[in-house]
Structure formats: structure tokens, C-alpha cells
Amino acid sequence: MPVVGPKATFIKIDQSFDKRLRMYRTTGFMMLGILFLVSCRKNNETKVPPEGVYTGTFTRVGFVWTKPDSVKITFTGNNFSGESKGPSRICNGSYEIIADSVNFNNACVFTANFDWPLIMSGKYKIFMEGDSMVISRMYISFNSYSDTYRLKKQ
Numbered sequence: 001m002p003v004v005g006p007k008a009t010f011i012k013i014d015q016s017f018d019k020r021l022r023m024y025r026t027t028g029f030m031m032l033g034i035l036f037l038v039s040c041r042k043n044n045e046t047k048v049p050p051e052g053v054y055t056g057t058f059t060r061v062g063f064v065w066t067k068p069d070s071v072k073i074t075f076t077g078n079n080f081s082g083e084s085k086g087p088s089r090i091c092n093g094s095y096e097i098i099a100d101s102v103n104f105n106n107a108c109v110f111t112a113n114f115d116w117p118l119i120m121s122g123k124y125k126i127f128m129e130g131d132s133m134v135i136s137r138m139y140i141s142f143n144s145y146s147d148t149y150r151l152k153k154q
Contacts, residue, residue: 049075049097049128054151058088060118062145071149080104082120088147089119102126102135117147 052075057068069086075095082090091108106121117139124137124147131153138146 049133050131050153051075051077053154054133055154056149056151058084058086059148059150060087060145061148062139062143071151073149073151080120087115087118089114091120093121097126100125100127120149 054073054075056071058066058071059068060066066087069084069088071082071084071086071088071090073080073082073090078096079092079094080090081092084090089108089110091106093105093107095102095104101123102125103123104121106119108119110116110119122137124135127134133151134148135151136146136148138144
């Protein structure tokens with residue numbers, strides 16, 4: 001039996017309000033979802049540090065600590081070469097930077113009785129600002145430590 005009178009009008013208004021409320025909620029959640037996806041997008045563009053000679057320090061912190069030693073690294077295109085006055089070994093090779101990481105491929109040959117993580121090779125995090133950069137990585141094995149190169153363009 002159909003409802004007649006003021007109740008019918010009230011129910012019709014209530015159903016219309018409910019539809020609008022659902023529409024606003026859905027639109028709100030969709031907007032939040034889009035904002036979340038856009039804000040979480042990573043920047044995967046390849047960067048290259050400006051070519052030139054960079055000097056600075058290498059430091060290892062962790063179970064084994066080293067005094068900061070002087071390093072000099074030259075970047076030319078996608079190649080690097082360098083030297084250090086301490087335990088780290090830079091030598092030469094190629095590199096590729098993607099987003100906030102750099103992967104060094106060292107072309108030198110080293111003896112077997114050497115602390116291999118001291119060789120500038122493998123994946124590091126990189127932060128560039130102006131004429132300075134910080135290159136670092138965490139190394140976790142039996143002992144945990146981090147290697148950090150702090151460099152400034154000359």
C-alpha cells in the first residue's frame with residue numbers, strides 16, 4: 001500500500017539526501033586516492049653529476065671505524081676514476097645514477113686478501129646539492145657498518 005501524505009514527501013527528501021551524501025563520500029575518497037597516488041610517485045629519471053674533479057673524505061662507521069681519509073674522484077660522462085689516501089679503493093670504472101641511487105662498476109683488479117667492501121663498487125645512495133654530493137651505503141653481514149663519501153667539486 002503506497003504511503004500518502006507528509007511521510008511520503010519526507011521519505012523522498014531523505015532518499016535524495018542519502019544519494020547526494022553517498023556521491024560526496026565516493027568523490028571524496030576518489031580524490032584522496034588520486035592525491036595519494038600522485039604524491040607517492042617516484043622520480044626515476046637518470047641524473048648525472050656535473051663533470052669534474054671532486055675532493056672530500058671517506059668514512060666507515062660501525063663495528064670497524066676508520067678515520068676519515070682524503071679522496072679524489074673525477075667524473076667524466078658515465079665514467080669515474082679516483083684515488084684515496086686510506087683504506088678505501090676507488091680506482092676507475094663506469095657508473096649509472098637512477099633516482100637516488102648510484103651503481104658503480106669498478107674495472108680494476110684487486111688481490112684476494114683485501115677487504116672487498118672498501119672498493120667503490122656496487123649500489124650506493126646519492127644526494128647532490130649544488131657543487132656537493134654525499135655517496136653512502138649500509139653494509140650488513142656479520143658486522144654492520146656504513147661507508148660515506150662526502151665530496152665537493154673543485
